[in-house]
Amino acid sequence: MKNSLQVKDSGAWVLRHSVNARICHWITVFSFVYLLLSGIMIFLQFPELYWGKVGFQGYPAFFRLSDWGLSWEEADALGNRRWGRNYHYLFAWVFIFNGIIYLAWNLWQKKFYRKMLPTREELTGRNLKQDLINHLRFRSEKGQATRHYNVLQKISYLIVLFVLFPFMFVSGLAQMPAFTAISPELIDLFGGRQTARTLHVLCTVLLVLFVVVHVIEVFIAGIVNQMRSMITGKYLSKTEAGEGENE
Amino acid sequence: MKKVKTLSRRKFMTRAGAVSGFLLAGCDTDIYMPPKVRGGVMGVADVLTMASQRLLLSGQQLVQEHDVSEVTKNFPVWNQSNPDDEEYQRLRRSNYQDWRLPVSGLVNSPVSLSLEDLKRLPRRTQVTSHICEQGWSAIAQWTGTPLLRVLEAAGGVTADARYIVMHAYGGWYEGYDMFDAVHPQTILAYGMNGKELPLGNGAPVRLRVERHCGYKQLKFLKSVQVVSSMEEFGRGTGGLNSDFDFHWYAGA
Numbered sequence: 001m002k003n004s005l006q007v008k009d010s011g012a013w014v015l016r017h018s019v020n021a022r023i024c025h026w027i028t029v030f031s032f033v034y035l036l037l038s039g040i041m042i043f044l045q046f047p048e049l050y051w052g053k054v055g056f057q058g059y060p061a062f063f064r065l066s067d068w069g070l071s072w073e074e075a076d077a078l079g080n081r082r083w084g085r086n087y088h089y090l091f092a093w094v095f096i097f098n099g100i101i102y103l104a105w106n107l108w109q110k111k112f113y114r115k116m117l118p119t120r121e122e123l124t125g126r127n128l129k130q131d132l133i134n135h136l137r138f139r140s141e142k143g144q145a146t147r148h149y150n151v152l153q154k155i156s157y158l159i160v161l162f163v164l165f166p167f168m169f170v171s172g173l174a175q176m177p178a179f180t181a182i183s184p185e186l187i188d189l190f191g192g193r194q195t196a197r198t199l200h201v202l203c204t205v206l207l208v209l210f211v212v213v214h215v216i217e218v219f220i221a222g223i224v225n226q227m228r229s230m231i232t233g234k235y236l237s238k239t240e241a242g243e244g245e246n247e
Numbered sequence: 248m249k250k251v252k253t254l255s256r257r258k259f260m261t262r263a264g265a266v267s268g269f270l271l272a273g274c275d276t277d278i279y280m281p282p283k284v285r286g287g288v289m290g291v292a293d294v295l296t297m298a299s300q301r302l303l304l305s306g307q308q309l310v311q312e313h314d315v316s317e318v319t320k321n322f323p324v325w326n327q328s329n330p331d332d333e334e335y336q337r338l339r340r341s342n343y344q345d346w347r348l349p350v351s352g353l354v355n356s357p358v359s360l361s362l363e364d365l366k367r368l369p370r371r372t373q374v375t376s377h378i379c380e381q382g383w384s385a386i387a388q389w390t391g392t393p394l395l396r397v398l399e400a401a402g403g404v405t406a407d408a409r410y411i412v413m414h415a416y417g418g419w420y421e422g423y424d425m426f427d428a429v430h431p432q433t434i435l436a437y438g439m440n441g442k443e444l445p446l447g448n449g450a451p452v453r454l455r456v457e458r459h460c461g462y463k464q465l466k467f468l469k470s471v472q473v474v475s476s477m478e479e480f481g482r483g484t485g486g487l488n489s490d491f492d493f494h495w496y497a498g499a
Contacts, residue, residue, distance in 0.1 A: 045382075053317065054384050054385045176498060178300045180457065193384050194384060
């Protein structure tokens, strides 16, 4: 009892996430779940992937769900592209507007760059290596270090936000028939509509992997504290012995 | 305080209305909306998807045409491949000699076109991608009469014409707006890859309405009807696919 009080005494409440970051985060979670589920529903009714401009049943495939134990008929029965397509586009719009609001809110704020961009010192080989070792040993940060993102965390967030999310958007557009008139160049850039579709699915796999690691990290770092900070913004930063309170 | 807030909100709404009114001034709002907007958020998403794409398509750009060498061998036969319809089977047995395409409704002089009549009208040949909403795509060369020429052959449409309804053997029907009807690549195709249109692909004539998914590419055409509203057809959503809860606009 006494011990736990002490811990609290030696910690400090810090504002970890702005209200905008928190709202946008949970809208992202919600729409990502729906996009993923509806995407799976669409995919199940045509569970094959191809490279190039054309692809259909019987055409040489890069991936076939039937090779992995689920026959075409079984997959078809599980899928529902009517529901899938409707919800996929609905939440694509939610996702896009949420992203625009997030960027418009943050891109002109200095603290956003301070929070998200790795510093020169963080990008040194030694620090990267140390950070990687910490992650691989499931060791969470302590003390002052918990108040900001670590370098691998920053890099992965930047990749998700500015590489994978835009890629999902663009590879989605490249699959749409209207874009054969709006911008055939975009489809050609991918090397064809089927390649865009395949990469859309592969990028989804990367995003799901990110979410899995992200959730595991939340547990490692302390689920209560992390969740509280993403809901209320407040984060309890525990001070390590020897660290001063004054920043 | 509360009063000020209400006022400013009203002011904002008025301005928003004025801005969107300005944006749409001179344009036909029809091209941004399906015949019947679904209720709730799904309807909002539908209109956003359709309006944003139509805005980007407003130049009526042509879709990409491929080289003949890229034509897909074994183009898939999907969905209805041979209508279970007595009249259709009779026409098929006589090699579509007696097939007629009535063009009726809000046209100045309704006609009924035979296959030969269609072939005598100006033709267009295009090698395009067929993109099925399910996920597959294939390339074929289509030859046919632009829908616009067919409407001209019927004396043109009247002032209150808004939709073209295509009926097909087997019970399918689908509505198209004028934006798609006037596109140069919207053709009634009777030829595929240099030959007569095969049975499985919609013989004797099918619609090619590029810029849309496969489910708008109606096969086995039976008649063309020009109307001012889609309300009296099916559930009034504008087509059989949208009657079954697919988006009427299939550009995405």
